[in-house]
Amino acid sequence: MQALILNQRDGQTHAAVESLDPASLPEGDVTVEVDYSSLNYKDALAITGKGKIVRQFPMVPGIDFAGRVQHSKDPRFHVGQSVLLTGWGVGEGHWGGLAGAARVKGDWLVPMPEGLDSRKAMIIGTAGFTAMLCVMALLDAGITPDHGEILVTGASGGVGSTAVALLHQLGYQVVAVSGRETTHDYLRSLGAQRILARAEFGSGRPLEKQLWAGAIDTVGGEVLAKVLSQIHYGGCVAACGLAGGFTLPTTVMPFILRNVRLQGVDSVMTPPARRYEAWQRLARDLPSSFYAQSATEIGLAQAVEYAERIINNQARGRTLVKVG
Numbered sequence: 001m002q003a004l005i006l007n008q009r010d011g012q013t014h015a016a017v018e019s020l021d022p023a024s025l026p027e028g029d030v031t032v033e034v035d036y037s038s039l040n041y042k043d044a045l046a047i048t049g050k051g052k053i054v055r056q057f058p059m060v061p062g063i064d065f066a067g068r069v070q071h072s073k074d075p076r077f078h079v080g081q082s083v084l085l086t087g088w089g090v091g092e093g094h095w096g097g098l099a100g101a102a103r104v105k106g107d108w109l110v111p112m113p114e115g116l117d118s119r120k121a122m123i124i125g126t127a128g129f130t131a132m133l134c135v136m137a138l139l140d141a142g143i144t145p146d147h148g149e150i151l152v153t154g155a156s157g158g159v160g161s162t163a164v165a166l167l168h169q170l171g172y173q174v175v176a177v178s179g180r181e182t183t184h185d186y187l188r189s190l191g192a193q194r195i196l197a198r199a200e201f202g203s204g205r206p207l208e209k210q211l212w213a214g215a216i217d218t219v220g221g222e223v224l225a226k227v228l229s230q231i232h233y234g235g236c237v238a239a240c241g242l243a244g245g246f247t248l249p250t251t252v253m254p255f256i257l258r259n260v261r262l263q264g265v266d267s268v269m270t271p272p273a274r275r276y277e278a279w280q281r282l283a284r285d286l287p288s289s290f291y292a293q294s295a296t297e298i299g300l301a302q303a304v305e306y307a308e309r310i311i312n313n314q315a316r317g318r319t320l321v322k323v324g
């Protein structure tokens with residue numbers, strides 16, 4: 001089978017498509033023939049070596065995949081069953097989805113929800129799953145559509161664009177923040193009502209005019225600090241990303257004077273029950289138009305080139321990798 005393999009030489013990451021003997025797959029109780037994987041920001045960091053994601057080499061990257069069970073020692077999964085996987089350190093410390101097959105723990109797999117197939121599941125992928133976890137965080141905080149507008153930062157990326165589509169479908173008024181004018185039509189087609197330039201989210205005062213009932217932030221840094229200063233009294237920000245930096249130059253003011261909540265969102269170790277709920281909701285809530293407009297499909301051989309594009313902020317929406 002073919003696989004994208006990462007090696008490290010002289011401190012540099014080298015990525016190449018090579019033949020891999022299926023017998024060399026790591027330990028695990030279920031072997032899955034991979035139909036589709038996808039490229040997330042974290043995959044781009046791993047493949048280009050721009051971020052310390054991979055913990056040992058050689059590594060097959062790919063933090064998510066969907067396919068059919070080939071062999072199973074786990075009674076919950078049978079041969080031929082459609083499954084998907086996101087997170088759990090796959091593609092970071094355990095060989096991942098950018099290969100013809102993957103061998104993993106049964107505990108990490110999610111049975112394919114009704115209404116999805118491998119392709120749709122990977123158009124959603126880790127990014128879309130994370131977007132849904134962020135939406136669920138806002139719902140848990142009691143932020144309903146009548147509270148006011150919801151801001152989404154890094155809106156034309158994988159997490160951001162799925163968040164825009166989901167919030168719109170659920171009846172929220174969505175305002176997108178994007179650094180690129182070329183993506184405005186796309187964001188409007190997903191349901192963004194207004195689009196603000198990323199440049200408007202530079203450093204500001206600790207408290208600014210209250211503009212947003214809630215926010216989904218994929219960017220971090222100064223952008224997140226600015227968003228926090230503009231959240232309504234009692235509002236909530238679901239923060240999942242660091243595309244703009246991992247620092248957070250804020251003050252305690254939004255928290256102690258406006259009762260603002262900052263809810264962190266992690267998709268990697270999400271407990272199984274929450275995982276199943278998020279996937280059921282994704283299958284139910286995403287409109288069919290989302291799958292038609294949000295993904296660029298590539299083959300394994302183009303994965304390195306597209307990883308560079310993601311790092312250089314030249315990708316739009318989701319990048320789907322057809323493996324099988």
Ligand code: NDP
Binds near residue numbers: 042178240244
């Ligand atoms: P993408 O690369 O698809 O999207 C990121 C978006 O952020 C870009 O499209 C761009 O949007 C914006 N952006 C890029 N560079 C900068 C910059 N320097 N400053 C401000 N904004 C920038 O990534 P994903 O959607 O896959 O992931 C988004 C973030 O969420 C990443 O940091 C990723 O690591 C994180 N993440 C976290 C997860 C978790 O479990 N917590 C899971 C999945 C992702 P635009 O051009 O519209 O401004």
